[in-house]
Amino acid sequence: MQMLTTPFFGIFLSLIVYLIGQWLFKKTHGLFFFQPLFVAMVLGITLLVVLAKFLEQDVANLYNTAYRPGGDIIFWFLNPATIAFAVPLYKRNDIVKKYWAEILSGLLFGTVISLFAIVGVSKMIGLNRIGIASMLPQASTTAIALPISKAIGGNAAITAMACILNAVIIYALGGWLVRKFRLNNDPIGEGLGLGTAGHTVGSAFALKLGSVQGSMAAIAVVIIGAVVDLVVPIFAHLVL
């Protein structure tokens, strides 16, 4: 057990499962089900569950004592990685200057419409009030979504799950969705959508599609953060 509680274990596990994911992705010629991040997540959780059974421990406990020390080190690098999106954004300053009003209104109205749709879907599927409140702040990054979720009476763990799965889903299904709904007809909307739905990971995905998409996704991450901060508490107060 002791050798598992050093950061080496978490870093080792993260890299191995991700590399297996990359290998599977290549072997299957890019089948979305074997998207490396998705494979790494499922494989990593499965390994922790099996290991917990083997050590006769609680999974959450094993995650906290064994995986987290290493996982947190990798996780920290998302901080500078998020900042780095300022560079693709700056490189397409021409688009920002020309379309700033459309970008702002698209994000603001898009969020409000999405919130109504999300409440509708949640009610149809039968989530309770806590569940619905937990779904509302998911358009922003985790650091904003969690406190807002708590403030409007949601469950922070469910919100965290939503924010994380958003990114995984966009990374895995983004290509298919973009093709299916012909989002590439309008790279500005495409980028803003990917940044809103997939956060930083969605922005990395958008950047692969093009410089306009990447820069728009980056600006979406910033502005949606502010929009969620301001709009979601009011929305929750009025609608829930």
Next chain:
Amino acid sequence: MSQQNKNATKKKVQPAPFLVQMGIYASILFVANVISSLAPASFPVPAPVIGMVLLYSLLSLHILKVEWVDSFGAILINLIGFLFVPSGISLAANLDIMKAEGIQIVTVIIISTIILLLVTAYTTRFFIWLKKKSPVHAHSKKAVQPKSVPVRALTHAKGEN
């Protein structure tokens, strides 16, 4: 020979040394974190988001040159899929929620992700369409009502309901 070639291409845009780039990122993160801690609890603004705004402002004001932050940033952005693995695995701590009502929650999350993507994309497309339409042909084409884009936006938003 190859050395000379390298020098020739590097003359145009000289990227800052790696450690200098890291230093810039670390300074911005540090300042951003200080600003973030000053934000009120009801309006959380995370340090990385403030950092992105800071770096963007410094670039736009030409205080920083893009080649001082470009290559290190590109490496980090290319790694984001991997950097996100610990977040994915962190769901292992919440397996009890999954057992209780996991299928419902995951279904709502998947649909919500698609809603956010499509609604944002089509709403923006609608506003860009408005902008393109309004200045030149404002009066002559007013009779031809929104045809392709806005109708589509609506049907998709409804389709997810």
